[in-house]
Amino acid sequence: MAGAVIELPVAIARSGSGVRPRRTGASTVGEALRELAETEPALGAQLFAAPGRLRRSFVLLVNGVDVRNLEGERTELHEGDRLAVVAALSGG
Amino acid sequence: MTPTRRRPGGAPRLTARPSTGLPELTDEERIRYGRHLALPDVGLEGQRRLKAARALIVGTGGLGAPAALYLAAAGVGTIGLVDFDRVEASNLQRQVLFATADIGRSKLDASTERLRALNPNVTLVRHEGELDAGNILDVLASYDILLDGTDNFPSRYLINDACVRLGRPDVFGSVYRFEGQVSVFAPPAGPCYRCLFPEPPPAEAVPSCAEGGVLGLLPGVVGTIQATEALKVLLGIGSPLVGRLLLYDALEMRFRELEIRRDPDCSRCSPRHRSDPLTEVVLAPAVGDPAQDLEIGAEELDRALRGPAPPLLVDVREPGEFAEGHLDGARLIPLGELAGHADELRGAVPVVLYCQMGGRSGRGARLLRDAGLTTARSLKGGLRAYRARLPRAGGNDVRTPRGAARGRSSR
Numbered sequence: 015m016a017g018a019v020i021e022l023p024v025a026i027a028r029s030g031s032g033v034r035p036r037r038t039g040a041s042t043v044g045e046a047l048r049e050l051a052e053t054e055p056a057l058g059a060q061l062f063a064a065p066g067r068l069r070r071s072f073v074l075l076v077n078g079v080d081v082r083n084l085e086g087e088r089t090e091l092h093e094g095d096r097l098a099v100v101a102a103l104s105g106g
Numbered sequence: 107m108t109p110t111r112r113r114p115g116g117a118p119r120l121t122a123r124p125s126t127g128l129p130e131l132t133d134e135e136r137i138r139y140g141r142h143l144a145l146p147d148v149g150l151e152g153q154r155r156l157k158a159a160r161a162l163i164v165g166t167g168g169l170g171a172p173a174a175l176y177l178a179a180a181g182v183g184t185i186g187l188v189d190f191d192r193v194e195a196s197n198l199q200r201q202v203l204f205a206t207a208d209i210g211r212s213k214l215d216a217s218t219e220r221l222r223a224l225n226p227n228v229t230l231v232r233h234e235g236e237l238d239a240g241n242i243l244d245v246l247a248s249y250d251i252l253l254d255g256t257d258n259f260p261s262r263y264l265i266n267d268a269c270v271r272l273g274r275p276d277v278f279g280s281v282y283r284f285e286g287q288v289s290v291f292a293p294p295a296g297p298c299y300r301c302l303f304p305e306p307p308p309a310e311a312v313p314s315c316a317e318g319g320v321l322g323l324l325p326g327v328v329g330t331i332q333a334t335e336a337l338k339v340l341l342g343i344g345s346p347l348v349g350r351l352l353l354y355d356a357l358e359m360r361f362r363e364l365e366i367r368r369d370p371d372c373s374r375c376s377p378r379h380r381s382d383p384l385t386e387v388v389l390a391p392a393v394g395d396p397a398q399d400l401e402i403g404a405e406e407l408d409r410a411l412r413g414p415a416p417p418l419l420v421d422v423r424e425p426g427e428f429a430e431g432h433l434d435g436a437r438l439i440p441l442g443e444l445a446g447h448a449d450e451l452r453g454a455v456p457v458v459l460y461c462q463m464g465g466r467s468g469r470g471a472r473l474l475r476d477a478g479l480t481t482a483r484s485l486k487g488g489l490r491a492y493r494a495r496l497p498r499a500g501g502n503d504v505r506t507p508r509g510a511a512r513g514r515s516s517r
Contacts, residue, residue, distance in 0.1 A: 023285060063308075071307035075364060083367060100353065100364065102303040103280040103287055105320055106169040106257035 018091040020046060021098040026060050038097075043074055044087030046097055061099070073100040120275045120292050120339045120346065121159075121250040128154035129183070135227060139181050147343045153181060157227075159340045162186040162249040164237060164265060166217045168325030169279045169332060170255030171203035176333040177253075178221045178228045182340065185221070186231040186249055189213040190494045194430045200322040236494040237261065239384040242268040251339055253277045253332050258463060258490075259306035263387040266291060266299035270375045271384065275339050275346075279332040284321050286328035286354040289347050290335050293368060293375040296348035301369040306389055316427060316462045324356055400471055401486040402458055404495040410458075417456040417483075420444075422470045427462065433489070441466045448477040460485035460492070 017039040040046035047068065051058025063069045074081045075098040081089045091097060131139070131153060142148040142156075161182050163170045166189045177185055193201075193208040193216055208216040218230045233245055246252060246268050254265050254276055262280070269276035269291065276291040278299060291298045331352065338344045353362045373379055402410070410417055419436035421428050428438045439447050441461070451457050457479060459467035467484040474482035485492060 069307060070305040071303050073302060073364070073366075078362075078364060080364065080366065082369075100287075100351070102259070102307060103282040103285060104257060104259045104262060104306075105280055105282040105318075106165055106167055106255050106325065 017093060018046065018095040018097055020050065021096060022057075023099060023101040026057065026099065026101055035096075038091070040091055042087065042091060043076065043081055043089045043097060046091060047074075047087070071102040074098070075100065119342050120290075120295060120348070121342075123155070123158060123250055123340075125151070125155065129157045130154065131157065132227075135181065138225075138227075142180070148341060152341045152343070155342075156181045156337070156340060157183040159251070160184040160186070160249045161251050161253060161336055161340070162188065162233075162246060163253045163255055164188045164261070165255035165257065166201070166203060166213045167191075167197065167255060167257060168200040168281065168320065169329040170253070171201045171217070172326050172329035173253050173255060173279075173333040173336070174203060174217060174221060175224065176330060177336060178225045180333075180337055181225065181227065182337075183227075184229045184231060184249075186233055186245070187214055187217055188233040188235075188237055188245070189217070190235050191490075196316075196426065196430060200320065200325050202326065237264065239264060239386050242384065243272060246272055246274060249274065251275045251277060251336055253336055254279065255329065255332070259389060260387045262299060263306065264384065267374050267384050270298050270380060275336075277332045277336045277339070279325075279328040281320055281324045281328050283318055284324065284356040286324055286356070288328055288331045288335070288352040288354070289350060289366070290339065292339075292346075292348050296350075297366050297368040298372060298375040300374045301372045302351065302366050304369070304373065306387055308389060316423070321356055324354075327354060327356070400468065400475075400484055401464070402483045403486050404492040407458060407485055407492070408496055415455060417458040418451070420451070420457055420459045420470075421461070422459050422466050423461045431489075433460065433492070436460070441470050444470050444473055445477070448474055448479065451482075452477070452479050456481045456483070458483050458485060460488055462488045463490050464488040 017037055019035045020038055021035045038046045038049060040049050047061060051062055061068060061072065076084060076089050076091065077096055081087065128151070131150070136143065139153050142153050143150055159182050161177055163174050163185060166174060166187055174185060174187065191213050193204045193211050193213055195209050198204060198206065203217045203220050214232045214234050218232060221228065221230055237245060242264060252265060252269055252274055254262060256262055256265065266276055270293055276299065278291055279286065279288045290296070335346050338346050349366055351364045351366050353364065368375065370376060419433050421432050421436040421438050422441040422444060424440050425438060451474065457474065459470045459482065461467040464484060464487050467488060471482045471484040
């Protein structure tokens with residue numbers, strides 16, 4: 015499947031299939047995340063506080079730009095785009 | 107090679123210390139800091155600026171250890187250290203301030219001894235105990251900059267909020283497994299921590315390094331970058347990581363940089379919230395969790411343990427962690443094996459689970475409640491909070507004989 019690439023933090027990826035990065039045919043950021051949550055529920059539980067509500071302890075970036083500075087979850091994904099999920103880490 | 111450069115003349119300094127009235131260097135210091143004096147961007151004035159500077163390092167663990175060593179070596183005049191923990195054998199894989207002989211000693215005792223041996227010119231200020239909403243502003247007020255070397259979200263949010271309130275740069279670093287993050291939060295020049303992560307993840311989604319593991323070198327790399335950023339800010343040179351989050355992936359050996367912006371509606375650094383009183387962040391329980399009494403505080407547990415019907419303590423950490431110190435009378439059942447013991451725990455006295463920080467035991471308590479043990483509870487903040495709040499809690503805190511002996515001999 016062509017399309018965009020999703021990059022997940024190591025800790026999050028391992029709660030799902032462990033694959034990182036992975037490809038998606040989704041056309042928006044929100045669609046890509048929902049698709050991820052449906053195919054891998056354990057991973058979805060980490061990402062979403064409730065159906066459709068992404069936890070605010072994650073930052074989403076498309077090609078290195080925070081989607082809050084783009085169109086949020088409606089930000090479009092195109093062939094070759096990279097959607098990175100950055101998780102807050104607390105270890106020290 | 108990209109040359110270092112001073113920030114553009116019009117840019118505001120991130121620290122308020124004036125450039126006049128700086129202390130002179132002694133002859134010994136001129137020799138010691140010779141390589142700095144040879145750097146055009148540091149030179150004599152910069153080194154005097156470092157001598158006048160005051161940096162607060164919160165946590166002397168994986169991140170704080172390398173940061174403290176390099177700031178002391180660099181000649182930062184006053185370094186404040188905040189910690190309440192003792193050195194454990196499992197710290198030595200990454201906490202390079204400490205030696206094997208320090209096991210059982212107070213981290214502040216061991217770290218100040220090591221730093222003083224490294225550079226006796228540096229004034230070391232000990233802050234023994236835990237920072238909270240009631241004391242952090244008083245502690246931070248006399249410092250120019252803070253380096254966050256803590257290991258939990260509530261502390262990180264509290265530190266951010268205090269730094270915003272007092273206008274101090276927060277040199278942030280965090281690690282987990284093979285990944286690290288570094289930034290300098292310094293509103294209004296850039297965003298604060300809450301602009302980046304408005305809310306912490308829920309408690310059950312927060313594995314600690316004790317549970318998830320961390321590559322020993324990782325906090326060394328991240329803590330050293332924090333020290334680099336602190337020196338740059340104190341010297342007023344280069345381009346600090348303000349408005350940028352540096353991501354380090356040790357497995358792929360890749361550094362990435364993300365542009366991060368201020369949130370105009372930030373719940374801390376926006377103008378209308380900047381002066382809000384400080385409050386401590388409590389990690390939310392899992393969505394839909396009806397158990398309001400799932401957690402038991404350190405003081406309440408201490409009273410219950412001294413009462414007529416003490417609860418059964420279950421330590422859900424791994425055997426290696428248990429061996430390094432546990433609560434008196436606790437039974438070891440690692441979280442992964444807890445489900446298999448639910449039947450034998452049912453019908454016994456109330457059960458209180460604990461781990462290092464409260465994350466694993468929270469998950470364990472929910473697991474037991476789902477299995478019908480409706481009174482199972484989790485020690486809030488874990489062993490860490492228990493030791494911090496009740497440092498002299500009778501004979502409940504048991505250490506390995508070796509550690510205990512070394513702890514006593516150090517006093």
